[in-house]
Each structure stands twice: as C-alpha cells, then as structure tokens.
Amino acid sequence: MPTRSNRLDLFLLILLFLMIALYAIFFVNFNAHPIEDAAMLMRYSKHLAEGHGIVWNIGEAPVDGATDFLFMVWLAALVKLGMSLDFATRFLGLSAHFLTTAVIFLSLRKTFNAPRLIAFCCALFLLAGPGFFFTVGYFGTTVFALFACISWWLALDIIQFGENKKKAWLFAFASLTTGLIRPEGVFLTGLMMLAILILNGWKKSKQTLFIFISVFLILGGAYFLWRWNYFGYPLPNPFYKKSGGGLHFESLQAAYVHVLFLNLWLFPAFIVGIIFKETRLKAITYLGLIIGFATFFILIANYMNVLGRFQYVTLPLALMCVWSLTLGFWNWLKVPKLTPHQRFFYSALLLILFAITATLQHKVYNVRYHYDGKYYVAKMLSEYKDKGYRLAMSEAGLLPLYSEWKSLDTWGLNDQWIAHNGKITEAYLDEFDPHIIMFYAYFSPVVSITPKDDFDEMTIFLRDYAESHNFILAAAYGETPYLTEYYYVRADFPDSAEIIRKIQEMDYPSYKSGALQINYAIEQPSP
Numbered sequence: 001m002p003t004r005s006n007r008l009d010l011f012l013l014i015l016l017f018l019m020i021a022l023y024a025i026f027f028v029n030f031n032a033h034p035i036e037d038a039a040m041l042m043r044y045s046k047h048l049a050e051g052h053g054i055v056w057n058i059g060e061a062p063v064d065g066a067t068d069f070l071f072m073v074w075l076a077a078l079v080k081l082g083m084s085l086d087f088a089t090r091f092l093g094l095s096a097h098f099l100t101t102a103v104i105f106l107s108l109r110k111t112f113n114a115p116r117l118i119a120f121c122c123a124l125f126l127l128a129g130p131g132f133f134f135t136v137g138y139f140g141t142t143v144f145a146l147f148a149c150i151s152w153w154l155a156l157d158i159i160q161f162g163e164n165k166k167k168a169w170l171f172a173f174a175s176l177t178t179g180l181i182r183p184e185g186v187f188l189t190g191l192m193m194l195a196i197l198i199l200n201g202w203k204k205s206k207q208t209l210f211i212f213i214s215v216f217l218i219l220g221g222a223y224f225l226w227r228w229n230y231f232g233y234p235l236p237n238p239f240y241k242k243s244g245g246g247l248h249f250e251s252l253q254a255a256y257v258h259v260l261f262l263n264l265w266l267f268p269a270f271i272v273g274i275i276f277k278e279t280r281l282k283a284i285t286y287l288g289l290i291i292g293f294a295t296f297f298i299l300i301a302n303y304m305n306v307l308g309r310f311q312y313v314t315l316p317l318a319l320m321c322v323w324s325l326t327l328g329f330w331n332w333l334k335v336p337k338l339t340p341h342q343r344f345f346y347s348a349l350l351l352i353l354f355a356i357t358a359t360l361q362h363k364v365y366n367v368r369y370h371y372d373g374k375y376y377v378a379k380m381l382s383e384y385k386d387k388g389y390r391l392a393m394s395e396a397g398l399l400p401l402y403s404e405w406k407s408l409d410t411w412g413l414n415d416q417w418i419a420h421n422g423k424i425t426e427a428y429l430d431e432f433d434p435h436i437i438m439f440y441a442y443f444s445p446v447v448s449i450t451p452k453d454d455f456d457e458m459t460i461f462l463r464d465y466a467e468s469h470n471f472i473l474a475a476a477y478g479e480t481p482y483l484t485e486y487y488y489v490r491a492d493f494p495d496s497a498e499i500i501r502k503i504q505e506m507d508y509p510s511y512k513s514g515a516l517q518i519n520y521a522i523e524q525p526s527p
Contacts, residue, residue: 009109012120016101020127024094027362028132032369034089035137036511037304039397040414041066041075042085042138046401048072049079054230056414057406064231065414067238070180071140086138093135096146100316101126103146107153107320111160114323117347121354122319128361129262129315130307137369140181141309147178148188148313152320155192158208159199159282160324168208172215179216180223183236186216187296188313191289198285232416241412241419242300251302255294258308261364262315263290265357269322276328283325290314307367373477373485373508373517374438378402380502381436384495392434394459395485399438408432410439410458423458429465436499437466437488444481444520445473462486474500477508477517484520 024030034042044066047055054072056063066072071092078088101123108119134141154171175189193212197205228234260267273283294311305311374395381391381403388406393399396409408429412418417428441459443449451457466473466488478484489500508517 008116009106012116013102013105016105016120016123017098019124020098020101023127024132027366028136029368030090030136032136033371033375034086034398034401035139035306035369036372036374036395036397037306038089038138038140039401041068041072041140042089043401045072045075045079045089046085048076049085056400056409061416062231063414063416064227064233064236065238065409067236068140068144068182069227069236070177071143071182074143075140089138089140090135093138093140093142096142097126097131097135100131100142100146100149103149103153104316104319107149107156108323111153111157112324117350118323121350122323125265125319125354125358125361126316128358128365130309130312130365130367131315133307133365133367133369134309134312137306139306139309141312144178144181144185145313145316147174147181148185149316149320151175151178151189151192152317155196156321156324158196158205162200162204163196163208165207165211168211169215171208172212175212176215176220179220183239184293184296184310186220188289188293191292195285195289199282233420237416237419238413239300242303247298248301249298251300251305252295252298254302254305254308255297255311256291258305258311259290259294259314262308262311263318265361266315266318266322269325270318272329273325276332278331279325279328282321286318286321286325290318307365370511370514371509372398372511373506374398374511375402376506376508377438377487377503380506381405381499384499387495389435389493389495390432391436391438392429392432392462393436393438394440394455394462395438408434410462411455423454424461426461426465435490435493435496437462437471437486439463439486441476441484441486442482444476444478444484446520447481459486463488472496472500473521474503475508475522476520478520479510479513479515479517481520485517486521 043056044054047053047058052058054062054064054066056065075085075088075092078091079085083091104126105119105123108114108122109116131142131145151171151174154167154174158167158171175185175192178185178189193209196208224234231237233240270283270287273279274287293314297310375398378399379402381399385404390408391399391403391405392408392410394411396407396411396414400407409415410418410424410429412424418424439459439462441463442456443459449456451460463486470491471488472491474487474489476484476486487503489496489503504519504522508519509515510517
C-alpha cells in the first residue's frame, strides 16, 4: 500500500507535469521548423530509418556527422515505426524534458529527503532555463540531459548511502548510455565516478569503479571498435573539423560564461556549502564536476553552441545537489520546530524568491525562433529532388534535409574527406559538380572583406569558384550587406532559369529577427 508520504509526492509530481504543460501552452511557440544544426542529425535519422545506413547522401559511404549517436538511432526507430520525422524529434525531446524534471524532484526527495516545497521548486526551476527552446529547435539536448541526470542520481545515491552491486551496475549502464548519446557524456560520467571516489574513498568505491570500468571497456569498447570499422575513423567527424588538434580558449571562455548564466541563481548554495566544514568537500567536488565538464570544451571550437546547449546539462545536475550543500547552514542556524504560521511564512518567502529568480532566468532564455529563408528555398528545391541535381553549401541543415538533394557540406562537418584534409579544394568541388552553391558570408556584392579565418577563406573560395564556372548569382540575402546568404545557380541545366526566378521572387526572412531580407544581388542599399 502506498504511504501518505508517497501519495503526496505523486500528487506533486502530477502537479509538476501539469505546470510544465501549462508553461508550454502559454510561453512556448512550437510553430517553428528545425534549427539549422538540428536538421543535420535529422537527415541521418531519415536515411537510417529508410534502410540506407548512417549516411549523408544515399548510396555513399557512412559518415558520423551526427554526434548524438543514440538519439539519432532512437529517432530513426520512431520514424521506422510510422512517426513523421519532425514529430518524432519533438516527441523525444519533450518526453525527456518532462522526465528530467521528475528525476530532479524524486532524487531530492528519495536521496536527500529534501522538503517537498524545495524539491518541487528545484524541479520547476528547470522550466525557466532553455530546455523547452532546445526541443522547439529539434535538438536532442534534453535527451542527453535526462540520461546524465539518471547517472548523477545513481552516483549521488551511492555517495549518500554507499555502494552495492545493483546500484553499481545501474550507474555503469546509465553512464554508458549517456556516453552513447553524446561523446562528452563519457567525460561527464567519468567525473561522476571520480566524485564517488573522492567522497566515499577507494575502499568504499572499488566495486562501483570496477563495474564502471568493465562496462565501458567491454561494451563501450565493442561499440568503439564497431564505429571505427563502420565509419573508418575512431572519433565523430565534426570533432576532426572542430578540434584542429589545438586548444580553443574562446570555447573555454564561452563554456564558462554559459555555465555561469545557466546556474547563476544556484551558485550561492555552492558558496554556502564551501563555507561550512561538513559540506565543504561535497561542494568543492560537485562544483569541480560542473567546472571540469565545462573545461572539456577547450578541445573543440565553439560552433553551433546555440544558447549554451553543450553546457545545458549542468543546470539540472546542479539542481539535483544544491539542497544537500545547504545542510551545514541549516544546522548552524539551529532552527527550532516551526509553528504552522511560521511554516506558512517561510514557504511563502521561498515561493516569492523562486518566482523572482525563475522570472529572471526565463527572461534570459525566453528566445523566440524565427522562420529561416533557407527553409523556404529547401521546400522549393524539393520539387526537383528526383532530377539528380546536386547542392554544395556551407549551411548543411535545412537545405539538404528538406530539399532531399544530394548535398556536399563544404565546411566539412558532414564530409569525411574535407574534415580530414582541412578544407575543400577546387578538384574536390569539380568532382562533386554542383548545380547550386550556397554559403553564409560576412560580405555581399556591395561590401568586401579581408578573410579573418578558415570560414571566411572558404566562402571567398566558393564565390570565386562559382564566378569562374558558369554560375549565376541568384541572390545574396541579408538584413545588412555584412551578413548575407549567397545562392549561385549553374546556368547550363534545364531548370536553372526557373530556380533562379523562384529564389529571387520568394520572401526570405532572417532566422535571427524574422524580418524580410534584402537581395543584395539585385538591390542596392539606400544611401
């Protein structure tokens, strides 16, 4: 029979889900297409669901451009079962977001016996972060966060109550799953294992460590060898492009800034935890896990880190442990047993504080996505998908996914040869023989630039190649002439003139503001 305590927890959990649903109804606009970078993974899932393997172009060799490996596989499975690609992506992201709030609430109640109001507010606070907006953009960020939180709950339970074989196995398998969803999950769960060792000591952690290492060596190792054989390289393709073999201090700075803003209202609990001796080691260890995870991103460039999505997981992880770091403070206060009136007063004070901080967090992350002109071009190009035309572009998300053309990612995140050779070459582009070349540029027909980095050099190369190979400039859309999206269309295929006309005649909104953009290929800016 469920106890009265369990019934109250269940009631609050149902209330939590209801409030999440209401938040989504009133504050989240689901009327959006995928964000550019999320669309890349969706293309892989679509091809996998159709039986072509993990490929960028049907009929070509596998490419590991979808770094959210297990998310991609689950998404493909749902599509195979009959869901639409767009619905399946949102379904996974939203389900994970709901479940993550439940993990936060239950971990605080079951592992730390936190007061219900504290557990409820911590779980509800997650809504004020950017989680919903990752799901709106079709990212798998919340799926990674869910399994990272499950792993962290198990780790916290081992720290709090000691290890046993069942918990050790569950922690190891949850950690492996987290690592299979995203590769940095291996590093994150490794830090969780280190936290167990620091706080419990070697003797009380050796069974957990042995099982953890065994699962990663045997099952993780088998997966690693399979993927190396399947893709031809040991690491995800974007890593070769985004790493470059060096350290990226701009990425480290960005990661720290994102962690700071995501957890700004939670850091006081860590400070309080460090002040009091009985919670000091835990506070330092847990803070070290968060900062250590952020430090990992020094290894890769800060591309595609929309709203700090790579560091988002630190928010729910911090919410799960902040209460335990304040226990030294409460013991120091020696708060006497409160009367009903006092409990009501302090509860009301807590709710007011929660409302203020959650509102401020919401203002930071209440980002509205706008329709992207590339989406409309892609839908138009899909009318020609059966004609064997080829598209080369620097923006390899919406255009390849919705046009369904054979596509070349000229930046190399989804092209193994470019990623491993550094940059695209004229011979490589000649071999692909594109009908359309599209790229994002910091210049326009009325403004030129001096290249500052590899991306600028690539866009200038694509422009020069197009202009020397019988391409017509159909459009250079931008809100200003300093940020534009170029479309060059080859002049010698049957639908060339029609495609040029359609590109030029369509309304082309900016994904940043929603404003219609100017085609600087045919319009001059006002003096």
